[in-house]
Amino acid sequence: MQAVPLDRSLPPLIIGGGLSGCEAALQLSARGIASELWEMRPAVMTEAHVSEGLAELVCSNSFKSEDPVRAQGLLKLELDKLGCRLLQIARECRLPGGAALVLDREQFSAKVTNTIEADPLVTLRRERFEDLQAQLATGRLVILATGPLTSDGLWQQLSELLGDGGCYFYDATSPVISTKGINHDVVFSQSRYDKGGGDDYLNCPFEKDEYEAFRAALLAAEVYPINAADKYLLFEGCLPIEELANRGEGTMRHGCLKPKGLVDPRTGRMPYAAVQLRWEDAFQNAMSLVGFQTRLRFGEQDRVFAMIPGLEQVKIMRYGRMHRNSYVEAPKVMLPTLQVREHPNLIITGQLTGLEGYMSAISTGLLAGINASRLLSGNEPQIPPEKSCLGAMMQFMVNPGHKEYRPTAFQYGMLKWLPEKVRRDRKADLIRSEAENAWLEMELLVGR
Ligand SMILES: Cc1cc2nc3c(=O)[nH]c(=O)nc-3n(C[C@H](O)[C@H](O)[C@H](O)COP(=O)(O)OP(=O)(O)OC[C@H]3O[C@@H](n4cnc5c(N)ncnc54)[C@H](O)[C@@H]3O)c2cc1C
Known part of the structure; x- marks a missing residue:
């Protein structure tokens, strides 16, 4: 034309x-x-x-x-x-x-x-x-x-x-969870390096063995397939959590699960790794898992993300999904x-x-x-x-x-x-x- x-x-x-x-x-x-x-x-x-x-x-x-x-x-x-x-x-x-x-x-x-x-x-x-x-x-x-x-x-x-x-x-989206059922005996509020307000983020702290078990579960979990004719090309700035797990033991811990700047009030020290939760609404009914974009099957998201310390009883309100x-x-x-x-x-x-x-x-x-x-x-x-x-x-x-x-x-x-x-x-x-x-x-x- x-x-x-x-x-x-x-x-x-x-x-x-x-x-x-x-x-x-x-x-x-x-x-x-x-x-x-x-x-x-x-x-x-x-x-x-x-x-x-x-x-x-x-x-x-x-x-x-x-x-x-x-x-x-x-x-x-x-x-x-x-x-x-x-x-x-x-x-x-x-x-x-x-x-x-x-x-x-x-x-x-x-x-x-x-x-x-x-x-x-x-x-x-x-x-x-x-x-x-x-x-x-x-x-x-x-x-x-x-x-x-x-x-x-x-x-x-x-x-x-x-x-x-x-x-x-x-590219994938991250799950959003209900705040009901979060175990506040484990999960603590703190912004990394205390930037912003103290309640801006919640943190789910991992011990080393919990982190390793979580990573193993991510690696073994079932995922939704992509189009048969496509290569699995990803945006490096926003990789799915299972892909980060696959890249090495320390990749999640140095990325979205990095514990730096956090102190677990139960132990008085930096956790081995931590999942951050970010507010989704002003009524504080929902939170998203920061950096948890995923193509895990929905049932697998329920099972594997319940291994995150403090989230054992929470419900996923919106599942993560993969898109071309x-x-x-x-x-x-x-x-x-x-x-x-x-x-x-x-x-x-x-x-x-x-x-x-x-x-x-x-x-x-x-x-x-x-x-x-x-x-x-x-x-x-x-x-x-x-x-x-x-x-x-x-x-x-x-x-x-x-x-x-x-x-x-x-x-x-x-x-x-x-x-x-x-x-x-x-x-x-x-x-x-x-x-x-x-x-x-x-x-x-x-x-x-
Ligand atoms: C699954 C996914 C997750 C993403 N996550 C993030 C993230 O977390 N952070 C981030 O910064 N960016 C993210 N992005 C990337 C990007 O920033 C967003 O897609 C952003 O919304 C792009 O803005 P846009 O205006 O280009 O397109 P969009 O905001 O997607 O708007 C395009 C609009 O066009 C409409 N449309 C499409 N075709 C037609 C048609 N034929 N006629 C009329 N209307 C049509 C659609 O309904 C849509 O409303 C994500 C993208 C995807 C797909």
Whole structure:
């Protein structure tokens, strides 16, 4: 299909009412541009979403660190400068979580849904969209924000348009448990290194023999199979717990079960390992097991996770599940403005770009909204400045030098302009002052 000139008289379509699509719609609205936002739920559900709410968080309820020394904290400062709407809403739904921005997922989704529904410039259509090529043929601007679980028909159309089968990986969700039945004689509340409030996390401490038995049970447990034609490709930043167990005796203990910074009040010393539990709701009815994404069969999750000290009697309210996630091979097909090279009226955003995680989805949604508004106003789309976090993400995304383009969240390693030593030592002040110059440049360009 040939690219056609942009018809600025047609309102843009945003496909997918997830994190990225909602941020894009609100950014367009903030610039006085009306859009149509298409969301297929509840008529058609994905394998991971469970509600009809917009911006549903499918797994963890953490937006990661707000500490500006960390890459994710620096990114949040930048998004604040740019007027990110979902980040503002997230802070209104904050739960205790130490330095991390942990949120009540239901409240967040409800607030985003209400904000979109009340916005006179956003028309919400609850329909599945599978008309990509026909819409592009009219010259309409389309923002594709359908995420890693894009419906099959639309994925097929996109693959044909890009002349490429795209990429995939497997990702899993963590179980959520009821707080009833937690044995508080064993489980203790404490934030690691006492960061944040003392009750922000609960910890289930393991003795060495308990940890070894737990690991052995994980390794022997039955798992759900993946598609026969696929390789079992995983996102290294978020590995299933059984995969961590498989990688070695110490892998879990140095990862999500690390006991560092914790002191078990029963023994007065650091436990051998510890599972952390994070609040799921303001009523304290539910908690998630931090870092416990899994593809264990449901019965096996009941059996094996009951071996965690203090959780012997708890019920799993939502089981962990494995999903196949699709994304485009961005270095081949995309521009650093989020436009598709051969079809510049098509903007791809969110996890579909291969940039991983909730914060990447929100960040690219924001840039998609800015660039869509620039294109529709007859301006050139913006490539964010190199020294900004968004700029670094775009450069990473289109870099032709990847051996294999793998899903990646924003990290300091993407700030290529930083001397290696500064990056490694996380010289926050220096990084921040350079980034602030880039933000000034960017604020001028986005016209805020
Ligand atoms: C199982 C799983 C677990 C994850 N866990 C985490 C995690 O713990 N932490 C983290 O940071 N990231 C996680 N991610 C990655 C990623 O951050 C999320 O998927 C995030 O929601 C991506 O945002 P998005 O806007 O790109 O897509 P989504 O938020 O998924 O939104 C896409 C929307 O498009 C809709 N849609 C799809 N096809 C169509 C169509 N044809 N027509 C209309 N609507 C359509 C979907 O219903 C959905 O609402 C996970 C992803 C998956 C799949």
